[in-house]
Amino acid sequence: MLDGTQIRTLEDFWRVIGEAINGPGGYFGRNLDAFADCLSGGFGAPDDDDYVVEWRDHQVSREHLGYPETARQLEIRLSRCHPTNRPSASVDLAAARQERGTTVFDRLFKIFDDRAPGVLRLG
Numbered sequence: 001m002l003d004g005t006q007i008r009t010l011e012d013f014w015r016v017i018g019e020a021i022n023g024p025g026g027y028f029g030r031n032l033d034a035f036a037d038c039l040s041g042g043f044g045a046p047d048d049d050d051y052v053v054e055w056r057d058h059q060v061s062r063e064h065l066g067y068p069e070t071a072r073q074l075e076i077r078l079s080r081c082h083p084t085n086r087p088s089a090s091v092d093l094a095a096a097r098q099e100r101g102t103t104v105f106d107r108l109f110k111i112f113d114d115r116a117p118g119v120l121r122l123g
Contacts, residue, residue: 004057008064010073010104020053032107039115051119053112058122065105071096073104 002020007013017035018026029035055061074093081089095101102110112120 002053002055002058002061004055004059004061007061009069010065013061013065013104013108017053021051032111035108036111036115039111039119052121053119054121054123056123062103062105065108066103067096067099070101070103 002016006016014028014030014035018028018030020026021028021038027038029038071093074089074096078086078089078093092101096103109120
């Protein structure tokens with residue numbers, strides 16, 4: 001179970017999902033690609049492939065993982081990315097600052113839906 005009231009940043013999400021799936025200090029991805037891999041049965045996935053993730057108070061998380069957090073994550077990405085990726089990251093950042101485009105929450109939800117359909121239950 002994910003407690004949406006404990007998820008205010010993407011870093012919080014990594015901690016909360018890691019602990020929900022694999023116990024204290026557990027790992028279940030610490031970036032979007034690793035998270036997708038875990039949902040697909042990669043490193044960090046539960047031994048039992050038949051599991052459900054219940055995200056309680058997901059609306060609280062949706063709000064916190066909205067455009068301000070999306071912009072913050074894109075600023076981090078922009079500061080670390082390869083120079084050839086900066087124009088794309090800058091466009092995404094400008095959109096997030098104007099509250100357009102996908103949010104961090106939207107991306108997480110899409111990864112769940114694409115990689116593990118039916119695993120996520122919102123509550």
